[in-house]
Amino acid sequence: MxxxxxxxxxxxxxxxxxxxxxxxxxxxxxxxxxxxxxxxxxxxxxxxxxxxxxxxxxxxxxxxxxxxxxxxxxxxxxxxxxxxxxxxxxxxxxxxxxxxxxxxxxxxxxxxxxxxxxxxxxxxxxxxxxxxxxxxAEPLACGWHAVRLAESALNRPLDQAKCLVIGGGAIGFGAALVLRARGATEITLVETNVARRDIIAREDGVHAVEPAEVEAGFDLVVDGVGFEATRAAASAAASPGGVIMHIGLGSAAGGLDIRRMTLQEITFIGTYTYSAQDFRDTAQAIFDGRLGALDWxxxxxxxxxxxxxxxxxxxxxxxxxxxxxx
Ligand SMILES: [Zn+2]
Ligand SMILES: [Zn+2]
CATH class of the missing domain: 3.90.180.10 (Medium-chain alcohol dehydrogenases, catalytic domain)
Structure with a gap:
């Protein structure tokens, strides 16, 4: 072959x-x-x-x-x-x-x-x-798994949570689509590449912004990149009592503001891939059209x-x- x-x-x-x-x-x-x-x-x-x-x-x-x-x-x-x-x-x-x-x-x-x-x-x-x-199904299942874990750690239902996703690659964008499919109504996605941001902005319910536009106060932050800079941004953007889901594997260490996370009781959850059930559930959500047109x-x-x-x-x-x- x-x-x-x-x-x-x-x-x-x-x-x-x-x-x-x-x-x-x-x-x-x-x-x-x-x-x-x-x-x-x-x-x-x-x-x-x-x-x-x-x-x-x-x-x-x-x-x-x-x-x-x-x-x-x-x-x-x-x-x-x-x-x-x-x-x-x-x-x-x-x-x-x-x-x-x-x-x-x-x-x-x-x-x-x-x-x-x-x-x-x-x-x-x-x-x-x-x-x-x-x-x-594979990249979207990573977001599915992360959002499912986040739901059990959040102190409010997803439909009342202010959500921020860092990174508009398939991991971050996928997590935003999963958030929407599972009921989140306030979804901001931050992406540095303007052309990619334009593609993401076409998706209903996902608010694509550049880094300078991000303010603090998010109940849930998904880091779909995983470098020092994005972990620092996640630490600053999470609200007191909020949750950071870390999917990205960009670099191994650095960036987290442990002091702020401690004083503000911010939960950090590392997440890797998905369970077999998450994978099947994600595939079914794709088949049912719940994750959008997937034409990107x-x-x-x-x-x-x-x-x-x-x-x-x-x-x-x-x-x-x-x-x-x-
Ligand atoms: Zn992959
Ligand atoms: Zn085993």
Whole structure:
């Protein structure tokens, strides 16, 4: 098969790769696969968990061509977990110590024509939903999980909470769409890129602003970026008794105003990926149209994937997500 292979820092090559063999798993022909911030991080050579050579990509949907479910179109939950540990049994599979994610050894990723997956990781796509929208289940599920956790920590119902999302990539924008779907009515999203802000501003109920326009007093702040500057902004923007949900993996430390968070009893919750149920619930919300038209990703060819990575690095991409089609 053809695959977009990460062969070293800032190098991706569209080349022949071994066909995956489905021993009991489903063999999927990938139709669409999104580029994630974590793929970018690995591409730049900053992720020691993802050494070259490796096929990246974990936001994928396609059609089963062999094995169980042959002929079905599916979206893929990329987290493979043990199913028997304390966390898996509690429905918190994302905390499983044995967890694997495709695009990290020992599992190859989905920037390829084919991929094998355990059938329990697959959600069938209804006929009227295109695969490029179904492929958004993974990034949107991160927001779904974060908002679900936030709801149990907030001291008021979501429909009465003033919400701020930092970052208009698919994680932040996705969290804003989930907030809207779950009943929030006051949603501000702060994004530095003006072209991206214009795309986000087209979405009903999401107020897109530039950083200088953000004031304090938010019951809920979602940091979908995760750098020092955004954590500092989140610390300042949260109201007394408010909640900060931290999804972004930009940098490992710095930025939080621990003193203010202590004096003002601001709750900080770190959140990583989603449970298997969150993933299924997000996919269903996409299928039902509850997350909007989802017409904002830019679709490009997998063979031209290296250029997409270069454009994202250069900051010249307005769309909150680029999706590649093998
Ligand atoms: Zn992702
Ligand atoms: Zn487990």
């Amino acid at each position: 053809k695959a977009l292979v990460y062969t070293g820092p800032e190098t991706l090559e569209f080349q022949d790769a071994p066909d995956p063999v489905a021993t009991g798993d489903a063999l999927i022909r990938i139709a669409h696969v999104g580029i994630c911030g974590s793929d970018m991080h690995a591409f730049l050579g900053h992720d020691e968990r993802r050494p070259a050579p490796l096929i990246l990509g974990h936001e994928a949907a396609g059609e089963i061509t062999a094995g169980p479910g042959e002929g079905s179109r599916v979206t893929i939950n990329p987290l493979v977990t043990c199913g028997v540990c304390e966390h898996c049994l509690a429905g918190r599979e994302n905390l499983c110590a044995q967890r694997q994610i495709i695009s990290m050894p020992p599992r190859e990723g989905a920037f390829a024509e084919y991929l094998t997956m355990p059938v329990g990781n697959l959600v069938t796509i209804p006929e009227n939903v295109p695969t490029e929208k179904a492929a958004l 990703p830019e679709i490009r060819s997998l063979s031209d994937g290296a250029r997409a990575f270069a454009d994202i690095k250069a900051g010249s991409v307005a769309a909150p997500k680029i999706i590649l089609a093998p």
